[in-house]
Amino acid sequence: MRSPDLTDRILPPAVIAIMLAALYLVFVRVPTDAFQGPVQRIFYVHMAMWLSTFTAFAIVGVASLLYLVKRTPHWDHLGRAAAELGLLFCTLGLATGSIWAKPIWNTWWTWDPRLTLTLILWMIYAAYLLLRSLANEPQQGATLAAILGVSGVVDLYLINRAVYWWRSIHPAVIVDRQGGTGLADPLMRATLIVTMLAFFLVFLWLLRLRLRAARLQDAVDDLRAELA
């Protein structure tokens, strides 16, 4: 059993400290939105989910492309690990958005362009993982999934542009349609940054753990082959 390295020792306490700071800011310090009331505080965790989701799926795209070019298992492992985490954060992003939409839009879901494209994104990466588990030949599954992983990046771009290109009820919060910021209060901006950083560190931590599991699976496969 290997001993934990420096990142493994530093990352967990850093995640806990920044997460506690984020929760303090969200529930104690940040001013309440004048129009939406306390429910607007969902915004901070909702945005944090999307930062991790977009980073995860961007990693899937790059890792898939590199796997298709180089054919080394490392890129395949990275793509799979990031897809799993991207799907987790995407699910939580959709869930928090839906919970926020109910009191504000008076509906759990609407077929808004950004929401619809996000649901498609969720389906693309669910299919990516499903392909991996259903393929008879692991290499064939990895190749097909990698093609899907690269094409999913197009949807990421469309989601980003959706509120500018089409009529949408989804707000453009960070940079609004007029090019200004949607968050006027500096403490609101600070809370958003700290919460996004906290969940981004959670994402990085989980990615490391998931990659370690992939390496363990490789070791099991190698040992089984040696024993056969």
Added chain:
Amino acid sequence: MNESAHLEYLIAAYAVVWLGVLIYVTGLARRSSALEREVAELRELLAKRPR
């Protein structure tokens, strides 16, 4: 707006996130422990095997 308005939605959103992360972490930890045990067992089998 009333300060307590829709507070249940706020609590639900944060609870869903933490529950989701917790379920994933628990599953990953179980999977990793099982794999670590399997590696140890296979190494032991390999060491016992006559060369």
